[in-house]
Structure formats: C-alpha cells, structure tokens
Amino acid sequence: MEFVKGHGTENDFVILPDLDDQLDLTPARVQALCDRQRGLGADGVLRVVRTSGVSGGKWFMDYRNADGSIAEMCGNGLRVFARYLVDAGHQPQGEFVVGTRAGDRTVVTHPDGSVTNDMGPARVTGTSIAAVDGHGIGGFAVDVGNPHLACVTDTPVDGFDLTVPPGFDPVMFPHGVNVELINVLDPDTPRGGALRMRVYERGVGETRSCGTGTVASVASWLAGQGRTTGSATVDVLGGQVFVTIEPTTSTLTGPAVLVARGELDKSWWDALA
Numbered sequence: 579m580e581f582v583k584g585h586g587t588e589n590d591f592v593i594l595p596d597l598d599d600q601l602d603l604t605p606a607r608v609q610a611l612c613d614r615q616r617g618l619g620a621d622g623v624l625r626v627v628r629t630s631g632v633s634g635g636k637w638f639m640d641y642r643n644a645d646g647s648i649a650e651m652c653g654n655g656l657r658v659f660a661r662y663l664v665d666a667g668h669q670p671q672g673e674f675v676v677g678t679r680a681g682d683r684t685v686v687t688h689p690d691g692s693v694t695n696d697m698g699p700a701r702v703t704g705t706s707i708a709a710v711d712g713h714g715i716g717g718f719a720v721d722v723g724n725p726h727l728a729c730v731t732d733t734p735v736d737g738f739d740l741t742v743p744p745g746f747d748p749v750m751f752p753h754g755v756n757v758e759l760i761n762v763l764d765p766d767t768p769r770g771g772a773l774r775m776r777v778y779e780r781g782v783g784e785t786r787s788c789g790t791g792t793v794a795s796v797a798s799w800l801a802g803q804g805r806t807t808g809s810a811t812v813d814v815l816g817g818q819v820f821v822t823i824e825p826t827t828s829t830l831t832g833p834a835v836l837v838a839r840g841e842l843d844k845s846w847w848d849a850l851a
C-alpha cells in the first residue's frame with residue numbers, strides 16, 4: 579500500500595491514496611501510522627478518496643488526528659492534499675475543489691509550491707477562557723469548520739508550557755477545542771497585521787502549525803478590534819502563512835511540501851486491524 583509523507587509549515591501528515599475508498603482506516607491504524615517510534619510519525623493522516631462530488635469536486639479529504647479521532651477540517655492538510663493531487667498527476671496545477679467534512683473548499687496550487695485555500699467562513703461565536711500553564715487567558719471561540727479558542731495575549735507565547743493540555747469550558751466546547759495563543763508582533767504592516775501563534779491541537783497535542791488555527795487567530799485578533807475583515811501574516815513554529823478574513827469567507831496561503839513516498843508493510847498493516 580502506497581504512502582506519501584508531507585508537511586505544511588511542519589504540520590506533518592501521512593497521505594494514504596485510497597482513490598476507490600477501499601481502506602479500513604481504523605483508529606488503531608491511524609495511531610500506529612502517526613506514532614513517531616513505532617510508525618512513520620505524523621500529526622495526522624490524509625486519506626485521498628475520489629468521489630462523484632456534490633458540487634463539481636472530485637476529491638474527498640478524510641482527515642484524522644494522530645490519536646485516531648476524526649476532525650472536520652485541516653487547513654495545512656488541505657494544502658498538502660492539493661499538492662499531492664497535482665504531484666501525482668490527478669489534477670493540473672491551478673484551481674480545483676476538495677470536499678471536506680466542513681464542506682467543499684476551493685484550492686489554488688501555485689508553481690512555487692505554495693497553495694491558497696478558500697477556508698470558508700471563520701465564525702466568531704463567543705468568548706471563553708483557556709487555562710494554560712497556570713494562567714487564565716481570555717479569547718474568542720471561532721468556528722472554522724472545526725472549533726478553536728484563539729487567545730491574543732501580551733505574555734510572550736514562546737514561554738508557555740504546552741506539554742500539558744490547556745483547560746477549557748466543556749459546555750462551550752462539548753467536542754473539545756484547538757487552543758491558540760497569539761502575540762501581536764505588529765498591528766500594521768503593508769500586508770496587514772503580523773502575528774505569532776502557538777497551538778495545542780485537539781487530538782494531537784502541541785504542533786508546529788495549524789492552518790485552521792491561524793485563520794481563527796486572525797479572526798480573533800480582528801474581533802478584539804471590532805473588525806470582521808482584514809489580513810495578517812502568522813508566524814508559527816514551523817514557518818509562516820498568510821490569512822485574509824472576509825465577511826463570508828477566509829483564505830489561507832502557505833507552503834505545501836512532499837517529503838517521501840513508499841510502501842507500507844502489509845503484515846504490519848494487517849496486524850493492526
């Protein structure tokens with residue numbers, strides 16, 4: 579069985595081409611694939627499925643977190659998924675649609691290897707508090723298809739201990755939440771704001787980047803100013819992305835890198851069922 583390894587700003591994924599939707603991708607198999615000692619190592623799995631499509635799209639991105647859980651959407655994963663489709667010859671370079679559990683998303687692959695995703699609306703749904711490293715940090719709940727609690731703080735984000743999961747309000751986030759900590763590096767550059775973000779991802783732990791988290795972070799930063807539109811670069815541990823927020827949608831541009839391809843050992847895979 580073929581696999582491809584890739585990353586977007588060092589948020590890394592095992593890509594499993596399964597065009598005819600045949601694979602039994604159990605949580606145990608996802609956990610083993612993502613394990614950095616007994617598997618390939620990754621923050622998540624992207625299963626590539628060909629579909630008849632509900633609105634012109636030919637592809638479905640089946641995203642799983644490293645703990646085996648299913649999430650609605652993955653922004654970095656979507657860029658890597660798009661890059662894989664072009665690299666494998668399944669799509670020409672340019673614009674096409676990918677189905678996700680959060681809905682259809684248009685992607686545009688660029689010749690320099692970067693990808694722009696239409697991320698859909700970033701809906702600010704309220705305020706809440708994250709308990710991080712002994713601090714209570716206020717932020718905005720933002721729905722980017724998946725749930726986020728994006729907290730702008732003056733405390734330097736690089737100093738927080740994110741080896742422990744942040745606490746959050748389980749009534750507000752009954753299905754868990756991804757927590758972002760954000761510093762404003764510069765509120766007004768020629769490209770909009772400049773933010774720095776760290777993230778603790780639901781179902782994974784701290785990762786070096788989270789695409790939906792960067793969109794939530796910019797939406798939260800804007801909401802704190804009473805704004806609903808704007809743009810910003812977001813520095814993450816694994817690089818930089820660019821986000822725009824519009825009234826009805828948002829976009830995310832950043833790198834998408836394919837690193838390796840190979841074959842899974844059949845007896846290893848079968849033993850995990």
Ligand SMILES: N[C@@H](CCC[C@H](N)C(=O)O)C(=O)O
Nearest residue numbers: 649652653654724788789790
């Ligand atoms: N890394 C992703 C987000 C993956 C899903 C998230 N952990 C969740 O459970 O919602 C991204 O780049 O957006």
